[in-house]
Amino acid sequence: MLESVQLLDCGIPVHGRYLPDLMQDGKDDACKLLLHHAKRHSLAEGILLNSFIDLEADTIKAMQDEEIGKIPLIYPVGPIIQSGSTSGINRSECLNWLDDQPKGSVLYVSFGSAKSSTFLFIFFPKRFLDRNKDQGLVVPSWAPQIHVLSHSSTGGFLTHCDCNSTPESIVAWPLHAEQKMNAVLLSERFN
Incomplete structure:
Protein backbone atom coordinates (compact mmCIF):
# COMPACT_ATOMS: atom_id res chain seq x y z
CA MET A 1 0.00 0.00 0.00
CA ARG A 40 -1.24 11.62 -21.59
CA HIS A 41 -2.39 14.86 -19.91
CA SER A 42 0.29 16.89 -21.65
CA LEU A 43 -1.34 16.16 -25.02
CA ALA A 44 -4.31 18.35 -24.11
CA GLU A 45 -4.37 22.04 -24.98
CA GLY A 46 -6.20 22.87 -21.77
CA ILE A 47 -8.01 21.33 -18.82
CA LEU A 48 -11.48 22.42 -17.70
CA LEU A 49 -11.71 22.13 -13.93
CA ASN A 50 -15.09 21.99 -12.18
CA SER A 51 -13.85 24.17 -9.34
CA PHE A 52 -12.99 27.78 -8.63
CA ILE A 53 -9.77 29.63 -7.89
CA ASP A 54 -10.70 30.59 -4.29
CA LEU A 55 -11.19 26.92 -3.37
CA GLU A 56 -8.08 25.50 -5.01
CA ALA A 57 -5.72 28.42 -5.65
CA ASP A 58 -2.60 26.60 -4.37
CA THR A 59 -3.34 23.48 -6.37
CA ILE A 60 -4.05 25.36 -9.59
CA LYS A 61 -0.92 27.48 -9.15
CA ALA A 62 1.17 24.36 -8.47
CA MET A 63 -0.19 22.67 -11.58
CA GLN A 64 0.90 25.63 -13.70
CA ASP A 65 4.47 25.55 -12.30
CA GLU A 66 6.78 24.98 -15.29
CA GLU A 67 9.29 23.07 -13.13
CA ILE A 68 6.75 20.26 -12.70
CA GLY A 69 6.60 19.62 -16.41
CA LYS A 70 4.37 20.40 -19.32
CA ILE A 71 0.89 20.73 -17.90
CA PRO A 72 -1.79 22.33 -20.08
CA LEU A 73 -3.45 25.53 -18.94
CA ILE A 74 -6.03 24.99 -16.22
CA TYR A 75 -9.38 26.72 -16.66
CA PRO A 76 -11.41 26.69 -13.42
CA VAL A 77 -14.97 26.98 -14.75
CA GLY A 78 -16.99 25.87 -11.74
CA PRO A 79 -18.70 25.10 -9.76
CA ILE A 80 -20.90 23.56 -12.43
CA ILE A 81 -23.85 22.14 -10.56
CA GLN A 82 -26.86 20.27 -11.90
CA SER A 83 -29.84 22.41 -11.07
CA GLY A 84 -32.55 20.47 -12.87
CA SER A 85 -33.56 16.85 -13.06
CA THR A 86 -33.30 14.82 -16.23
CA SER A 87 -34.61 11.67 -14.58
CA GLY A 88 -38.32 12.56 -14.49
CA ILE A 89 -38.45 12.55 -10.68
CA ASN A 90 -41.10 14.80 -9.16
CA ARG A 91 -38.70 17.32 -7.67
CA SER A 92 -41.46 19.04 -5.72
CA GLU A 93 -41.91 16.07 -3.34
CA CYS A 94 -38.87 16.87 -1.23
CA LEU A 95 -39.35 20.64 -1.54
CA ASN A 96 -42.97 20.29 -0.40
CA TRP A 97 -41.75 18.22 2.54
CA LEU A 98 -39.17 20.92 3.38
CA ASP A 99 -41.92 23.57 3.32
CA ASP A 100 -43.56 21.77 6.25
CA GLN A 101 -40.40 21.69 8.42
CA PRO A 102 -39.29 24.37 10.92
CA LYS A 103 -36.67 26.86 9.79
CA GLY A 104 -33.12 25.49 10.04
CA SER A 105 -34.27 22.12 11.42
CA VAL A 106 -33.25 19.80 8.57
CA LEU A 107 -29.88 18.16 8.08
CA TYR A 108 -29.57 17.44 4.37
CA VAL A 109 -27.60 14.21 3.98
CA SER A 110 -26.38 13.52 0.45
CA PHE A 111 -24.57 10.39 -0.62
CA GLY A 112 -24.56 11.20 -4.28
CA SER A 113 -26.05 9.38 -7.20
CA ALA A 114 -28.45 6.47 -7.07
CA LYS A 115 -25.40 4.17 -7.27
CA SER A 116 -23.84 5.73 -4.15
CA SER A 117 -27.18 5.74 -2.33
CA THR A 118 -27.70 2.06 -3.12
CA PHE A 119 -24.19 1.39 -1.80
CA LEU A 120 -25.10 3.22 1.43
CA PHE A 121 -28.33 1.28 1.98
CA ILE A 122 -26.37 -1.90 2.68
CA PHE A 123 -24.97 -0.21 5.81
CA PHE A 124 -28.36 0.77 7.23
CA PRO A 125 -29.61 -1.39 10.12
CA LYS A 126 -32.61 -3.61 9.40
CA ARG A 127 -35.87 -1.66 9.13
CA PHE A 128 -33.98 1.66 9.45
CA LEU A 129 -36.11 3.34 6.79
CA ASP A 130 -39.37 2.07 8.30
CA ARG A 131 -38.41 3.14 11.85
CA ASN A 132 -37.40 6.61 10.69
CA LYS A 133 -40.02 7.38 8.05
CA ASP A 134 -41.73 9.95 10.31
CA GLN A 135 -38.40 11.58 11.26
CA GLY A 136 -37.28 12.56 7.80
CA LEU A 137 -37.58 12.02 4.09
CA VAL A 138 -35.42 9.64 2.06
CA VAL A 139 -35.05 10.40 -1.63
CA PRO A 140 -33.29 7.31 -3.01
CA SER A 141 -32.29 8.95 -6.28
CA TRP A 142 -31.71 12.49 -7.52
CA ALA A 143 -32.78 15.51 -5.45
CA PRO A 144 -32.65 19.19 -6.47
CA GLN A 145 -29.59 19.88 -4.31
CA ILE A 146 -29.31 23.63 -4.98
CA HIS A 147 -32.96 24.15 -4.03
CA VAL A 148 -32.64 21.94 -0.96
CA LEU A 149 -29.49 23.72 0.23
CA SER A 150 -31.02 27.16 -0.25
CA HIS A 151 -34.31 26.22 1.45
CA SER A 152 -34.94 27.96 4.79
CA SER A 153 -35.62 24.63 6.54
CA THR A 154 -32.16 23.31 5.72
CA GLY A 155 -29.82 23.97 8.62
CA GLY A 156 -26.88 21.75 7.68
CA PHE A 157 -25.36 19.59 4.96
CA LEU A 158 -23.59 16.25 5.37
CA THR A 159 -21.87 15.09 2.18
CA HIS A 160 -20.01 12.01 0.96
CA CYS A 161 -17.25 14.24 -0.50
CA ASP A 162 -17.84 13.61 -4.17
CA CYS A 163 -16.23 16.21 -6.41
CA ASN A 164 -19.64 17.65 -7.26
CA SER A 165 -20.77 18.12 -3.64
CA THR A 166 -17.49 19.26 -2.12
CA PRO A 167 -17.79 22.99 -3.02
CA GLU A 168 -21.15 23.09 -1.21
CA SER A 169 -20.20 21.02 1.85
CA ILE A 170 -19.97 21.76 5.54
CA VAL A 171 -19.65 18.28 7.08
CA ALA A 172 -18.06 15.34 5.27
CA TRP A 173 -18.58 11.58 5.43
CA PRO A 174 -16.62 9.99 2.57
CA LEU A 175 -17.64 6.52 1.40
CA HIS A 176 -15.50 5.41 -1.56
CA ALA A 177 -13.61 6.42 -4.72
CA GLU A 178 -11.90 9.84 -4.49
CA GLN A 179 -14.15 10.96 -1.64
CA LYS A 180 -11.65 10.04 1.12
CA MET A 181 -8.92 12.06 -0.58
CA ASN A 182 -11.30 15.02 -1.05
CA ALA A 183 -12.21 14.92 2.66
CA VAL A 184 -8.55 14.99 3.71
CA LEU A 185 -7.77 17.87 1.37
CA LEU A 186 -10.78 19.86 2.59
CA SER A 187 -10.15 19.29 6.28
CA GLU A 188 -6.42 20.04 6.05
CA ARG A 189 -6.84 23.14 3.88
CA PHE A 190 -9.69 24.80 5.76
CA ASN A 191 -8.86 23.87 9.37
Whole structure:
Protein backbone atom coordinates (compact mmCIF):
# COMPACT_ATOMS: atom_id res chain seq x y z
CA MET A 1 0.00 0.00 0.00
CA LEU A 2 1.13 3.54 -0.71
CA GLU A 3 2.44 5.60 2.16
CA SER A 4 2.07 9.39 2.15
CA VAL A 5 1.83 11.07 -1.26
CA GLN A 6 2.67 14.72 -1.82
CA LEU A 7 0.27 16.18 -4.38
CA LEU A 8 2.32 18.62 -6.44
CA ASP A 9 3.29 21.61 -4.31
CA CYS A 10 0.01 21.85 -2.45
CA GLY A 11 1.59 21.40 0.98
CA ILE A 12 -0.88 18.70 1.99
CA PRO A 13 0.47 15.15 2.13
CA VAL A 14 -2.22 12.54 1.53
CA HIS A 15 -1.76 9.03 2.90
CA GLY A 16 -2.09 6.36 0.24
CA ARG A 17 -5.15 4.84 1.94
CA TYR A 18 -7.12 7.99 1.10
CA LEU A 19 -6.52 7.72 -2.63
CA PRO A 20 -9.29 6.12 -4.69
CA ASP A 21 -9.55 2.36 -4.21
CA LEU A 22 -8.62 1.68 -7.83
CA MET A 23 -5.22 3.32 -7.20
CA GLN A 24 -4.38 0.97 -4.32
CA ASP A 25 -3.34 -1.92 -6.58
CA GLY A 26 -0.95 -1.03 -9.40
CA LYS A 27 -1.69 -4.37 -11.07
CA ASP A 28 -5.42 -3.67 -11.31
CA ASP A 29 -6.62 -2.93 -14.87
CA ALA A 30 -8.52 0.17 -13.73
CA CYS A 31 -5.37 1.54 -12.09
CA LYS A 32 -3.33 0.84 -15.24
CA LEU A 33 -5.91 2.66 -17.36
CA LEU A 34 -5.94 5.65 -15.00
CA LEU A 35 -2.14 5.87 -15.08
CA HIS A 36 -2.13 5.53 -18.88
CA HIS A 37 -4.45 8.52 -19.23
CA ALA A 38 -2.65 10.51 -16.54
CA LYS A 39 0.57 10.22 -18.55
CA ARG A 40 -1.24 11.62 -21.59
CA HIS A 41 -2.39 14.86 -19.91
CA SER A 42 0.29 16.89 -21.65
CA LEU A 43 -1.34 16.16 -25.02
CA ALA A 44 -4.31 18.35 -24.11
CA GLU A 45 -4.37 22.04 -24.98
CA GLY A 46 -6.20 22.87 -21.77
CA ILE A 47 -8.01 21.33 -18.82
CA LEU A 48 -11.48 22.42 -17.70
CA LEU A 49 -11.71 22.13 -13.93
CA ASN A 50 -15.09 21.99 -12.18
CA SER A 51 -13.85 24.17 -9.34
CA PHE A 52 -12.99 27.78 -8.63
CA ILE A 53 -9.77 29.63 -7.89
CA ASP A 54 -10.70 30.59 -4.29
CA LEU A 55 -11.19 26.92 -3.37
CA GLU A 56 -8.08 25.50 -5.01
CA ALA A 57 -5.72 28.42 -5.65
CA ASP A 58 -2.60 26.60 -4.37
CA THR A 59 -3.34 23.48 -6.37
CA ILE A 60 -4.05 25.36 -9.59
CA LYS A 61 -0.92 27.48 -9.15
CA ALA A 62 1.17 24.36 -8.47
CA MET A 63 -0.19 22.67 -11.58
CA GLN A 64 0.90 25.63 -13.70
CA ASP A 65 4.47 25.55 -12.30
CA GLU A 66 6.78 24.98 -15.29
CA GLU A 67 9.29 23.07 -13.13
CA ILE A 68 6.75 20.26 -12.70
CA GLY A 69 6.60 19.62 -16.41
CA LYS A 70 4.37 20.40 -19.32
CA ILE A 71 0.89 20.73 -17.90
CA PRO A 72 -1.79 22.33 -20.08
CA LEU A 73 -3.45 25.53 -18.94
CA ILE A 74 -6.03 24.99 -16.22
CA TYR A 75 -9.38 26.72 -16.66
CA PRO A 76 -11.41 26.69 -13.42
CA VAL A 77 -14.97 26.98 -14.75
CA GLY A 78 -16.99 25.87 -11.74
CA PRO A 79 -18.70 25.10 -9.76
CA ILE A 80 -20.90 23.56 -12.43
CA ILE A 81 -23.85 22.14 -10.56
CA GLN A 82 -26.86 20.27 -11.90
CA SER A 83 -29.84 22.41 -11.07
CA GLY A 84 -32.55 20.47 -12.87
CA SER A 85 -33.56 16.85 -13.06
CA THR A 86 -33.30 14.82 -16.23
CA SER A 87 -34.61 11.67 -14.58
CA GLY A 88 -38.32 12.56 -14.49
CA ILE A 89 -38.45 12.55 -10.68
CA ASN A 90 -41.10 14.80 -9.16
CA ARG A 91 -38.70 17.32 -7.67
CA SER A 92 -41.46 19.04 -5.72
CA GLU A 93 -41.91 16.07 -3.34
CA CYS A 94 -38.87 16.87 -1.23
CA LEU A 95 -39.35 20.64 -1.54
CA ASN A 96 -42.97 20.29 -0.40
CA TRP A 97 -41.75 18.22 2.54
CA LEU A 98 -39.17 20.92 3.38
CA ASP A 99 -41.92 23.57 3.32
CA ASP A 100 -43.56 21.77 6.25
CA GLN A 101 -40.40 21.69 8.42
CA PRO A 102 -39.29 24.37 10.92
CA LYS A 103 -36.67 26.86 9.79
CA GLY A 104 -33.12 25.49 10.04
CA SER A 105 -34.27 22.12 11.42
CA VAL A 106 -33.25 19.80 8.57
CA LEU A 107 -29.88 18.16 8.08
CA TYR A 108 -29.57 17.44 4.37
CA VAL A 109 -27.60 14.21 3.98
CA SER A 110 -26.38 13.52 0.45
CA PHE A 111 -24.57 10.39 -0.62
CA GLY A 112 -24.56 11.20 -4.28
CA SER A 113 -26.05 9.38 -7.20
CA ALA A 114 -28.45 6.47 -7.07
CA LYS A 115 -25.40 4.17 -7.27
CA SER A 116 -23.84 5.73 -4.15
CA SER A 117 -27.18 5.74 -2.33
CA THR A 118 -27.70 2.06 -3.12
CA PHE A 119 -24.19 1.39 -1.80
CA LEU A 120 -25.10 3.22 1.43
CA PHE A 121 -28.33 1.28 1.98
CA ILE A 122 -26.37 -1.90 2.68
CA PHE A 123 -24.97 -0.21 5.81
CA PHE A 124 -28.36 0.77 7.23
CA PRO A 125 -29.61 -1.39 10.12
CA LYS A 126 -32.61 -3.61 9.40
CA ARG A 127 -35.87 -1.66 9.13
CA PHE A 128 -33.98 1.66 9.45
CA LEU A 129 -36.11 3.34 6.79
CA ASP A 130 -39.37 2.07 8.30
CA ARG A 131 -38.41 3.14 11.85
CA ASN A 132 -37.40 6.61 10.69
CA LYS A 133 -40.02 7.38 8.05
CA ASP A 134 -41.73 9.95 10.31
CA GLN A 135 -38.40 11.58 11.26
CA GLY A 136 -37.28 12.56 7.80
CA LEU A 137 -37.58 12.02 4.09
CA VAL A 138 -35.42 9.64 2.06
CA VAL A 139 -35.05 10.40 -1.63
CA PRO A 140 -33.29 7.31 -3.01
CA SER A 141 -32.29 8.95 -6.28
CA TRP A 142 -31.71 12.49 -7.52
CA ALA A 143 -32.78 15.51 -5.45
CA PRO A 144 -32.65 19.19 -6.47
CA GLN A 145 -29.59 19.88 -4.31
CA ILE A 146 -29.31 23.63 -4.98
CA HIS A 147 -32.96 24.15 -4.03
CA VAL A 148 -32.64 21.94 -0.96
CA LEU A 149 -29.49 23.72 0.23
CA SER A 150 -31.02 27.16 -0.25
CA HIS A 151 -34.31 26.22 1.45
CA SER A 152 -34.94 27.96 4.79
CA SER A 153 -35.62 24.63 6.54
CA THR A 154 -32.16 23.31 5.72
CA GLY A 155 -29.82 23.97 8.62
CA GLY A 156 -26.88 21.75 7.68
CA PHE A 157 -25.36 19.59 4.96
CA LEU A 158 -23.59 16.25 5.37
CA THR A 159 -21.87 15.09 2.18
CA HIS A 160 -20.01 12.01 0.96
CA CYS A 161 -17.25 14.24 -0.50
CA ASP A 162 -17.84 13.61 -4.17
CA CYS A 163 -16.23 16.21 -6.41
CA ASN A 164 -19.64 17.65 -7.26
CA SER A 165 -20.77 18.12 -3.64
CA THR A 166 -17.49 19.26 -2.12
CA PRO A 167 -17.79 22.99 -3.02
CA GLU A 168 -21.15 23.09 -1.21
CA SER A 169 -20.20 21.02 1.85
CA ILE A 170 -19.97 21.76 5.54
CA VAL A 171 -19.65 18.28 7.08
CA ALA A 172 -18.06 15.34 5.27
CA TRP A 173 -18.58 11.58 5.43
CA PRO A 174 -16.62 9.99 2.57
CA LEU A 175 -17.64 6.52 1.40
CA HIS A 176 -15.50 5.41 -1.56
CA ALA A 177 -13.61 6.42 -4.72
CA GLU A 178 -11.90 9.84 -4.49
CA GLN A 179 -14.15 10.96 -1.64
CA LYS A 180 -11.65 10.04 1.12
CA MET A 181 -8.92 12.06 -0.58
CA ASN A 182 -11.30 15.02 -1.05
CA ALA A 183 -12.21 14.92 2.66
CA VAL A 184 -8.55 14.99 3.71
CA LEU A 185 -7.77 17.87 1.37
CA LEU A 186 -10.78 19.86 2.59
CA SER A 187 -10.15 19.29 6.28
CA GLU A 188 -6.42 20.04 6.05
CA ARG A 189 -6.84 23.14 3.88
CA PHE A 190 -9.69 24.80 5.76
CA ASN A 191 -8.86 23.87 9.37
